[in-house]
Structures are given as C-alpha cells and as structure tokens.
Ligand SMILES: O=P(O)(O)OC[C@H]1O[C@H](OP(=O)(O)OP(=O)(O)O)[C@H](O)[C@@H]1O
Ligand SMILES: O=c1cc[nH]c(=O)[nH]1
C-alpha cells in the first residue's frame with residue numbers, strides 16, 4: 001500500500017509470510033516462546049530485504065565438472081546493532097543470514113513519563129565505521145531511541161546505516177527520516193498512530209516484555 005514516505009528510503013515489507021507472522025505477533029494470546037520465535041523469523045525475512053543490494057564480486061569456482069564464475073559478497077562487512085533490550089530478539093535472525101557479521105550493542109530505555117531515550121550501554125566493533133550497520137529494534141514509536149542510536153553511529157563515523165523495525169508509527173518514521181537524510185528504514189508494518197503513552201496502535205504492546213516474559 002502506498003504511503004507518504006520516500007520509497008527510496010522507507011520500505012514496508014508486505015510479503016505474505018511477513019504479514020502472516022505479524023498477525024500472530026500482534027495477538028495478545030501469543031506465548032512468550034512463540035513471540036520470540038516470530039521476532040526471529042521476521043528478522044530473517046526483513047534482513048533478506050535489507051541486504052538486497054550488498055555489493056558482490058566475481059569469483060572463480062571449480063564445480064565437479066568445470067570452472068564457473070560465481071558471485072560472492074565483496075569486501076564490505078556487516079555489523080548488527082541491536083537497541084537493547086528488545087532489539088536482541090532480532091540479532092540471531094540476522095546472523096543466520098550473515099554469520100560473519102559483528103554485533104554492537106546500544107542500551108537504551110525510554111523514560112515512561114517523558115518518553116525520552118536514555119542510553120545506558122554502548123559497545124561497538126572497533127572498525128564499525130567501515131561496516132554496513134543494520135540497526136535492529138522491533139518497535140519504532142516516537143523515534144527517540146532509534147534517532148539517538150543513529151546519531152551515535154554517525155558520531156562513530158558510520159556511513160551506511162539501515163534500520164530494521166517490525167512495527168512503526170508514522171510519527172516515528174517521520175522523525176527518523178527527517179533526522180538523518182541518508183538512513184534507510186525497513187519495517188514490516190506502518191501502524192496508525194501513537195496513544196497518549198506513546199505506544200503504537202494497533203501495535204503489539206511492549207516488545208521487550210513480550211520477548212522476555214517480564215510482565
Ligand atoms: O521510538 P521510541 O519512542 O523511542 O520507542 C521505541 C523504543 O521503546 C522500546 O524499548 P524500551 O524503552 O521499552 O526498552 P526495552 O527494549 O528494554 O523494553 C522499543 O524496543 C524501542 O527501543
Ligand atoms: O508500542 C510500543 C512503543 C514502544 N515500545 C514498545 O515496546 N511498544
């Protein structure tokens with residue numbers, strides 16, 4: 001479905017498998033175990049889309065019959081950057097696709113009253129600036145957490161940043177795309193709006209609590 005955002009920078013993944021899994025993710029009766037599995041599966045499907053244009057190079061391979069020119073990922077390396085906690089639920093899915101990726105962690109929690117993000121941890125790969133960084137977090141609500149993470153990566157010199165969320169609000173998408181003119185954003189769903197507590201509607205509730213069973 002068309003939306004108001006620049007299609008070169010913002011992609012809603014409307015693949016049937018994604019939409020099918022998302023329907024179970026939203027369901028309040030889905031168990032913690034199943035929720036975690038679904039987040040992992042959605043990360044794989046989304047990661048496939050977000051890595052679609054990684055550069056390739058020709059390599060010569062000897063098949064059992066003859067030599068063949070094949071294509072492999074070229075030098076450009078990948079880092080996965082989960083925004084803690086909920087983003088951790090997407091890491092293994094991305095690593096299944098790109099096993100050699102490094103993982104950097106950005107710890108961020110949202111103040112329940114002001115909704116402002118507070119950073120409490122950060123550890124990035126030493127060569128992060130030369131990597132394609134896939135920032136993962138299931139939820140994009142006000143955009144405060146993701147813009148803070150992007151700012152952090154820009155300050156570390158990262159050029160290629162792609163953000164992968166599962167459910168996004170229009171307010172959050174606008175905030176992220178306006179904040180950073182280069183970032184590319186992928187999501188499985190563009191939802192209707194935020195409520196007065198800055199939760200996404202219809203959304204899926206608190207992703208961190210549902211992944212870890214803390215409520
Ligand atoms: O776009 P925003 O308004 O910043 O909200 C989205 C953030 O809120 C959630 O994290 P939360 O603060 O609940 O931390 P958690 O992952 O530890 O549960 C979510 O995982 C995002 O990081
Ligand atoms: O709807 C929301 C908003 C922020 N964080 C969540 O986990 N869910």
Ligand SMILES: [Mg+2]
Pocket residue numbers: 086206207208209
């Ligand atoms: Mg949470």
